[in-house]
Amino acid sequence: PDKAAVAAVRERDAQLTKPAGSLGRLEEIAEWLAAWTGRKPAVTRPLVAVFAGNHGVVEQGVAPFPQSVTAQMVENFAAGGAAINQICVAHDLGLKVFDLALDYPTGDITKEAAMDEKTCAATMAFGMEAIAGGTDLLCIGEMGIGNTTVAAAIFHGLYGGTAEEWVGPGTGSAGEVLKRKVDAVSRAVALHKAHLADPLEVLRRLGGREIAAMAGAILAARMERIPVILDGFVATAAAAVLHAANPAALDHCIAGHVSAEPAHAKALEKIGKSPLLSLGMRLGEGTGAALAAGIVKAAVHCHGGMATFAEAGVSSPD
């Protein structure tokens, strides 16, 4: 983080025509943007990056939608018909969608590792290159039938507890489907438990392609000094892998929202993030991060566009 840029933000903020601290998290956001970009807070090329993958574990009957929906939704993103398209229109955000070998689902984590070492590394590298086109605010999202199952497995693998603690309905699993989801996560973590001390092994064995790519994108953003807004439960799993490897790895990230997926709030606590929004959403696609980007843009406008007490001829406190 760039301490001089943060100091400049604080100095200007103290002169703006408002009581000190009265913009709350909007003031924190201005400091955070300056800390990571090293300049006056600005958002000129916001980008939502959505990574899509398929998962062998769906063979365990863990999801209410068929696996074909992942590719269908990627088509829907391209056609502008998904929720994330509309939120990007509302808040004037760029959108890029990356599908990751959808015809080749990962290994079923209840039986084998999701990815071999080469695939995992190459997919992280792909995610790193995905943001090379340039952005100064990156929203990280995903799509993938079955991916709340593997995200729950990652959290269970990283943080322990029971499978029940980390598994929720995802896109709407209930009854027998939800029971199979809990069982699959439990069996997967038990199968791989001898190898879960290394967070990257957790990612490789229990994760998925979109999760590996998101982890790569978050890493690359850090190296490029690009602030990141995390989306929901699955994006947080990608972030959690990096956080487990290095607790400072997410200092350039904020949590866009806490989703309705029951374990998301606990996962955010584990990575030390307080979500900006809490709107009962549980869709993924980057939708929560993109809504949060609207708040971030407003924070930038306030910091840059407000008058100072001197400029406006407004009296300071008595």
Next chain:
Amino acid sequence: PDKAAVAAVRERDAQLTKPAGSLGRLEEIAEWLAAWTGRKPAVTRPLVAVFAGNHGVVEQGVAPFPQSVTAQMVENFAAGGAAINQICVAHDLGLKVFDLALDYPTGDITKEAAMDEKTCAATMAFGMEAIAGGTDLLCIGEMGIGNTTVAAAIFHGLYGGTAEEWVGPGTGSAGEVLKRKVDAVSRAVALHKAHLADPLEVLRRLGGREIAAMAGAILAARMERIPVILDGFVATAAAAVLHAANPAALDHCIAGHVSAEPAHAKALEKIGKSPLLSLGMRLGEGTGAALAAGIVKAAVHCHGGMATFAEAGVSSPD
């Protein structure tokens, strides 16, 4: 509320390319807009209305800023230098500012009624006419040095408890200033306590011009079927007066945010509203409502612009 319009929203929502319920409060917002406008959810002329007033009670030394700041900030709004101007730019919202006889502060509520009957009624009527220019989403905000003191007095008058429970720092009162604020609210409610069974008397005796005007604007919006987003602690006091007179009076309103003013959360509970945002803000000016309007606009985009499962060729749940 228009039940047919709500049913039409639900029918369309069930066909959109997302799991049912996965947009959380965005789905509720679409239904709420349809319920009150009687049409497909749309926001074409969003308006932030900011009402400004001055308060005799500042003579009790309850505020850290001098009373002259109210008029100075009205000038700042006109020049585009305030936080609310910038949030309106960020979310493309109209802004109208109404100053209410700033050179004639209300009566000091620790000694007399804030307004006589004619002034209170005329100010409510002024607020009602303020929205006559037309809008289909009204954000209600205010500016007025000393007005968190009178808002606290309104809550204490309506809901009982102790002055300490309802008084907070406002623009930054602390130490002796905060003690005087608590004392002023306590004395004001004690002075007028024989007349507080009628909510409109609470408004007239303990309120202020901007609070009366906001109450009028909220009432007029109801008659015109315009959805309203309430801002923070002071706007909620105006709403609470109406709610005390008729618990259904705020059905066309949502709470834009819960502010950092400590008693705001409790005030929102009293009027039965769950805030859309919680960002630690405590500025007023309609800033919290205007940020919430950005979420509302995104909800409208999602409902109107997303593809259905049939249109997109996406499979429904198994």
